[in-house]
Amino acid sequence: MNDIGEFTLLVALATAIYGCIAYVMSARGNRIDLYLSADKTPFIVWACITISSICLWRAFLTDDFSLQYVWAYSNRELDTFYKVSSFWGGQKGSLLFWTLLLSTYMLVVYFQNRSKNLRVVPYAMAVMLVIVVFFLFLINFSTNPFERIPLPPEDGRGLNPLLQNYWMVIHPPTLYLGYVGFTVPFAFAVAALISKDLDDGWIRMTRKWTLISWFFLCMGNLFGASWAYVELGWGGYWAWDPVENAAFMPLLIATAFLHSVMIQEKKDMMKVWNMSLILLTFAMTIFGTFITRSGLIQSVHTFDEATLGYYFLAFLFVIIAACAALIIARLPLLKSANELDSFLSRESSFLFNNLLLLGIAFATFWGTIFPIISEAVRGVKITVGPPFYNQVNVPIGLALLALIGIGPVIAWRRATFSNLKKNFLKPVLAGLVAAIALFPVIPLGNRAEIYTYITFVLCVFVLVSILTEFYKVTVSRMGLHEESVVGALATATWRNKRRYGGYIVHIGMVLIFAGIAGSQAYGTHTEKHLQLGESFEIRGYTITYEKLVAVEATSIKTRIIAQLAVERDGKRYWTGHPEKEFYKGQNQPVSEVDVLSTWKEDLYMILADFREDESATIKVYVNPMVSWIWTGGWIIAFGTMISMWPDRLEQRRRLDRVRKQEQLFPSPAQE
């Protein structure tokens, strides 16, 4: 089976190279025979990569330690669940997994678009195949997951214990689905540039893809934060680590893109800007893989055998240079005849939102690459820590939060100042009430606390601004159609999924902002060395160390579990069980924290150390409002689902367009 896996990877590479060449030649030479031949390659490439992936999964599930990769990331005792996820536990498998997702996306695009716009689609398929070729080249010739060990050992080294967590099973695939997904709009953008078909057709063809990719990237970031929170045992969820930043930057640029394409669709302008944004988003996804696989930047998230950085860097430069050249060459065609009607309009608020998002992305990028630059210039690697990011990004983030509230109140095209005052009245009043109500109860002793206070006030302002929109449209429908409150609200949302789905996403963002602000400013922690029966207090909780238990979980894993009684107001409230896990063959034990999560705060417990006399060092964090972040994530997921849901009205309009076009120009109408 391993031979087949290795062989199909080579066949996939050869077929993908042929596919690229044949697609481009068919489009340039206008040859249908070449197109029909090239048209078979996406399926063949996908089938070969799928067979290869199945072979690797089989090797993991059957403990085939003749493969170096399986030996390095699995062992006989590993749960089947984690044997499946070990596939992407290391660099080699993760690249194959990336390629599998990419070829699967490519196949879906192929089935969706093969009979549509034949001026653009061949080029789009060729671009996707070029990217597949790059990854297949690396897998075949630099980091082959089917590399053999001449004398297979009895057992494997095992998966890094930090990766043996359910969040780590779903976090990488989710993130990859986001990263890889942006290949589709990128490919169509490049295809539109090459074919000079530069109206907003490529945006309409890839709108859903952009949303899906954004959704997965957003969820991937949140799942990664959840993993860091429960697995790394340092009490936090985000550390501005280079790899976290690498996943965050494309999300920021993609968010800017999602907003600015609306202006292109509405007003047929900002074509260069949108092209640049999607190209930058894709470049950032490649930059992310460069960070994790270069070995140039140290992070808990980078791969052990990170050796591929220069390949990715070269690929990144080629992409940026080629795209920049294409955009410059097509500049005359990308110029728009329209301009903004007014500075005071929703369009201009979207422009500001774009600038702020790019501002955060740039600051994050600068902080991420600073160690590389400082080492290159001065020979000393200077790492930029959270204070830099917080100092720069927090004020910009607050401005962004304010814009989320301003956007819905401003009219498209032109807002009238007097009406704006009237519409802002309720949200601003709500914000002022919040400011007055919170002032006496919230400490304002340092900059972080002041920022948090401003964040809470802005959150109220934004929430009221969005809820007022829902209220207005509900009341309007109730008056016109005699519907119930729920009926009117549901129908209004369903009739304009994009707008109201977007507002729901914004509500999720508000919760995330509030959660981050609350947990960053008002958290507290303490560390105590305790004998059995001893207690200590933190924020009204009395914590008593009751016992220490050792459990042989498996032949390779031993768990040392501390039992901690938590009392509040003299009553037993909860029992915490933080633990340390020892894995055979691993030098460092792994902390498994225990968290009591409530809407108000998280009680987060770590067994930091223990001794033979059963005394233990216990670390406890009280992190306010962390659950708001995760709740915000689920609300974002719900809002995105609504936005993505197929719109019958839009489909009807599209079919109507095609029909009219066919009536007038009787030929295969192409959308």
Added chain:
Amino acid sequence: MGFIHFLELILIVAILLVIGIPLFGKLKLKKLVEPVDPAIDEFKHLLVRKEETLISIKELEFDFNTEKISEPDYKELLHRLETEATGILEHLDQLEQESKKGKPHKSH
């Protein structure tokens, strides 16, 4: 030759056949796309612009009904959008008339 090598050979032959047949078979059509007809492109573009302008008119009405825009601004913008929509419709009609009259244009 082992079984695995035999399978590999079968796979290569199958792939070569699948991608090779269109190259050597007889096809009714020779060209992938007909030369670009500016009229079709313009028609397609105008249909999209028509839709967007009509949606903008609807949104303007919604913004006016929810008091986001004053009456004078509403009237001015509505007039501008209606003029834009009328222009697009006239242009579409013109293209339609030319097409029906059989005015020579390169068919797609």
